[in-house]
Amino acid sequence: xxxxIRFWGTRxxxxxxxxxxxxxxxxxxxxxxxxxxxxxxxQAIDAFIERELPFSxxxxxxxxxxxxxxxxxxxxxxICDLGTGVREFGNRLIAxxxxxxxxRFNVFMSHVHWDHIMGFPFFAHAYIxxxxxxxxxxxxxxxxxxxRQHSSPSFPVDFGSLGATIEFxxxxxxxxxxxxxxxxxxxxxxxxGDSYGYRFSRAGKSVxxxxxxxxxxxxxxxxxxxxxxxxxxxxxxxDTMYSLADTVSVKxxxxxxxxxxxxxxxxxxxxxxxxxxxxxxxxxxxxxETILSETRRYEEISRSTHKLIVSSAYDGLEIGL
Amino acid sequence: xxxxxxxxxxxxxxxxxxxIDNDTSPAFQSKLLATVPAGGxxxxxDLSKVAxxxxxxxRALMMGAKQSKASNGRLAVAELKPVVKExxxxxxxxxxxxxxxxxxxxLQALSGSSGAPKG
Numbered sequence: 303x304x305x306x307i308r309f310w311g312t313r314x315x316x317x318x319x320x321x322x323x324x325x326x327x328x329x330x331x332x333x334x335x336x337x338x339x340x341x342x343x344x345q346a347i348d349a350f351i352e353r354e355l356p357f358s359x360x361x362x363x364x365x366x367x368x369x370x371x372x373x374x375x376x377x378x379x380x381i382c383d384l385g386t387g388v389r390e391f392g393n394r395l396i397a398x399x400x401x402x403x404x405x406r407f408n409v410f411m412s413h414v415h416w417d418h419i420m421g422f423p424f425f426a427h428a429y430i431x432x433x434x435x436x437x438x439x440x441x442x443x444x445x446x447x448x449x450r451q452h453s454s455p456s457f458p459v460d461f462g463s464l465g466a467t468i469e470f471x472x473x474x475x476x477x478x479x480x481x482x483x484x485x486x487x488x489x490x491x492x493x494x495g496d497s498y499g500y501r502f503s504r505a506g507k508s509v510x511x512x513x514x515x516x517x518x519x520x521x522x523x524x525x526x527x528x529x530x531x532x533x534x535x536x537x538x539x540x541d542t543m544y545s546l547a548d549t550v551s552v553k554x555x556x557x558x559x560x561x562x563x564x565x566x567x568x569x570x571x572x573x574x575x576x577x578x579x580x581x582x583x584x585x586x587x588x589x590x591e592t593i594l595s596e597t598r599r600y601e602e603i604s605r606s607t608h609k610l611i612v613s614s615a616y617d618g619l620e621i622g623l
Numbered sequence: 624x625x626x627x628x629x630x631x632x633x634x635x636x637x638x639x640x641x642x643i644d645n646d647t648s649p650a651f652q653s654k655l656l657a658t659v660p661a662g663g664x665x666x667x668x669d670l671s672k673v674a675x676x677x678x679x680x681x682r683a684l685m686m687g688a689k690q691s692k693a694s695n696g697r698l699a700v701a702e703l704k705p706v707v708k709e710x711x712x713x714x715x716x717x718x719x720x721x722x723x724x725x726x727x728x729x730l731q732a733l734s735g736s737s738g739a740p741k742g
């Protein structure tokens with residue numbers, strides 16, 4: 303396998319935990335669906351949850367903000383954004399290797415809006431001497447954003463007292479980098495203060511991480527730089543926070559995109575697999591599942607010859623390339 | 624693209640034919656914006672001969688709706704084929720553009736609106 307993509311945080315703007323009411327509703331729906339079935343063994347129950355229940359009942363799309371891991375064969379870790387999902391990522395590493403094992407992390411920041419940095423103060427490895435965290439990005443305010451978050455009166459532990467070695471690396475947009483065994487390219491995106499999408503390639507496979515990006519193009523063709531950037535990608539992680547109607551009316555210029563534009567761009571660039579990402583916090587699991595179903599239908603309607611796989615990201619999703 | 628135009632009861636009816644996609648939406652948008660009256664009035668887009676609308680086609684409709692609203696006019700669509708109706712649902716466009724089932728329903732509503740000139 304060239305890469306394994308793990309989604310640790312998939313929600314946009316704000317962490318969105320399930321409330322007790324939502325949990326109760328899921329249990330109720332599951333019990334109703336289980337009536338008359340023989341579910342007297344754990345395996346039968348697991349199979350029922352996995353195969354019979356809609357994901358919106360048997361699971362949840364999750365509530366952590368943006369954080370995606372691009373795992374390759376190397377010893378160094380690669381993650382995109384430091385939303386609250388990074389806490390789960392760190393916890394898993396500690397569960398696997400214990401707190402003593404030292405790690406090198408390569409972080410690629412789409413931008414430094416709060417939901418994309420708010421997990422860092424709770425990333426355990428930042429406090430452990432011997433770890434190295436290199437935070438890459440194209441924004442000149444990269445260091446400032448992290449230091450400001452990690453200081454009084456917003457947070458009790460000052461950035462300067464963190465145990466890990468933390469480095470900030472300002473990337474040049476036009477360059478291609480070789481980092482942790484991956485070839486990395488980037489593109490500037492339309493968002494308040496700019497955001498950047500990243501394309502990671504290894505062993506003939508590639509994944510594009512593109513969040514917090516509004517697509518307002520004159521023409522949807524090769525003249526739009528995003529199209530060649532995602533050309534033939536095996537996986538496209540794409541901001542589908544709003545409906546198309548929202549993006550051209552009340553939420554125009556809010557810096558996010560829609561499921562329909564995602565499908566059209568992915569089809570045009572012959573992407574293999576589109577993953578909808580950065581879910582709107584006001585959407586519950588049922589709504590996200592409905593949007594996934596509608597997006598798959600739109601892919602059928604608008605398809606010419608190239609079939610595009612469409613998924614919706616959830617915290618815990620893993621996709622191998 | 625072929626776009627028919629006629630007037631009924633003070634309402635201008637545009638009738639595009641075919642697909643309104645990335646290739647054809649510029650022509651559709653130009654026609655729509657040129658048709659929306661500066662001094663208010665109603666424009667109805669008859670979608671009975673439209674097989675598909677892409678995001679570019681829907682954006683063109685939105686541009687027309689905005690221009691119409693700015694001049695105290697109305698813009699609506701009617702006679703959506705099942706697939707086009709699905710696209711309106713997926714895009715949530717029925718929240719931003721008035722949608723009618725039939726031309727008759729649309730004409731009745733638009734002709735009676737204050738924005739539509741009588742006659």
